[in-house]
Amino acid sequence: MAITRNHNSNPNPEKRELLTTKETNQEQENVEESIRPHSFDEYIGQQDLKDVLSIVMGAAKTRNEPIDHLLLYGPPGLGKTTISLILASEMGVNCKITAAPALERPRDITGLLINLKPGDILFIDEIHRLNRLTEELLYPAMEDYRLEITMGKGQAARTRSISLPKFTLVGATTKVGALTSPLRDRFGLIQRLKFYQPEELALIILRTAKLLNTAITQEGAREIARRSRGTPRIANRLLKRVRDYIQVKQLDTITDELASKALDIYQVDPQGLDWTDRLILETMINQFNGGPVGLEAVAAATGEDAKTIEEVYEPYLLQIGYLNRTPRGRVVTSAAHQHLGQTGEEQLSLFEE
Ligand code: ADE
Numbered sequence: 001m002a003i004t005r006n007h008n009s010n011p012n013p014e015k016r017e018l019l020t021t022k023e024t025n026q027e028q029e030n031v032e033e034s035i036r037p038h039s040f041d042e043y044i045g046q047q048d049l050k051d052v053l054s055i056v057m058g059a060a061k062t063r064n065e066p067i068d069h070l071l072l073y074g075p076p077g078l079g080k081t082t083i084s085l086i087l088a089s090e091m092g093v094n095c096k097i098t099a100a101p102a103l104e105r106p107r108d109i110t111g112l113l114i115n116l117k118p119g120d121i122l123f124i125d126e127i128h129r130l131n132r133l134t135e136e137l138l139y140p141a142m143e144d145y146r147l148e149i150t151m152g153k154g155q156a157a158r159t160r161s162i163s164l165p166k167f168t169l170v171g172a173t174t175k176v177g178a179l180t181s182p183l184r185d186r187f188g189l190i191q192r193l194k195f196y197q198p199e200e201l202a203l204i205i206l207r208t209a210k211l212l213n214t215a216i217t218q219e220g221a222r223e224i225a226r227r228s229r230g231t232p233r234i235a236n237r238l239l240k241r242v243r244d245y246i247q248v249k250q251l252d253t254i255t256d257e258l259a260s261k262a263l264d265i266y267q268v269d270p271q272g273l274d275w276t277d278r279l280i281l282e283t284m285i286n287q288f289n290g291g292p293v294g295l296e297a298v299a300a301a302t303g304e305d306a307k308t309i310e311e312v313y314e315p316y317l318l319q320i321g322y323l324n325r326t327p328r329g330r331v332v333t334s335a336a337h338q339h340l341g342q343t344g345e346e347q348l349s350l351f352e353e
Pocket of ligand 1: 045082233
């Protein structure tokens with residue numbers, strides 16, 4: 001299977017390098033590739049989704065057709081790209097990877113579509129951010145495998161229709177509600193990725209540690225898993241940070257005690273909250289009486305980007321019951337108060353800096 005990445009612009013230049021955001025440089029990308037599972041047998045977790053995809057793939061293979069267009073949604077880091085790559089590999093086709101912000105001009109999407117081979121997968125990340133022209137080019141491409149190109153302007157405008165091979169569009173988004181309904185309706189399958197259970201993350205960490213030639217105990221893996229916010233990308237990243245720690249300390253095996261010490265240094269607390277999570281919660285408590293408070297107000301008070309709060313930080317805080325969303329705004333729960341109370345001294349230091 002050939003994988004083509006269309007990186008003609010950084011999809012999110014404003015994103016800071018945090019433990020919770022994507023790594024971007026080539027070396028990190030190569031490590032990511034080496035630890036990515038390559039088949040559904042190797043892929044841990046998301047069992048419901050794997051069951052659905054197994055039926056869809058089986059049926060498509062029997063009919064000798066590509067699988068239906070698939071929309072994957074859920075918080076970042078849960079494996080949307082990996083699933084798309086595995087689908088391509090298991091169907092024996094190529095996977096072209098791009099992201100909506102890289103599809104600025106109509107010729108960006110037409111170039112990708114024209115070069116597809118029968119059955120290929122086109123993966124578009126952050127699909128809710130497509131511009132209108134690109135989205136309108138996708139409608140006939142998805143529905144009838146046709147590219148409708150308009151040449152010239154005004155009365156002289158002519159439309160040319162070019163036939164495309166049958167392909168599968170896999171769209172990925174953190175915000176399914178932000179898709180227009182005509183686009184959403186063109187996906188035959190809409191599937192949500194869920195946060196992973198700690199036991200699943202521990203298995204992922206053990207698998208990755210083996211691939212990285214790093215010795216780790218079961219308890220060490222569990223300790224990292226517990227702090228990984230239900231997210232494999234974070235689990236693997238924390239594993240690499242703990243590996244750095246034991247290397248510098250000239251130790252050879254990651255135990256729970258060492259994992260815990262290392263992650264404390266990186267300010268990832270026992271619930272997996274990092275400095276920014278705590279800043280968000282503390283700001284809501286100290287400046288807004290715990291809420292209800294609007295997203296924009298939290299963003300302004302913390303200096304964090306509203307989108308990043310909404311798409312990166314909030315989903316996990318909502319999932320573990322530290323935040324509630326009400327019609328009047330976000331509210332910090334008593335569970336969050338209790339958690340922050342337990343690590344109170346550390347929290348105060350946030351505001352003293
Ligand atoms: N690495 C990242 N995600 C994974 C998963 N779901 N299974 C196995 N290894 C992974």
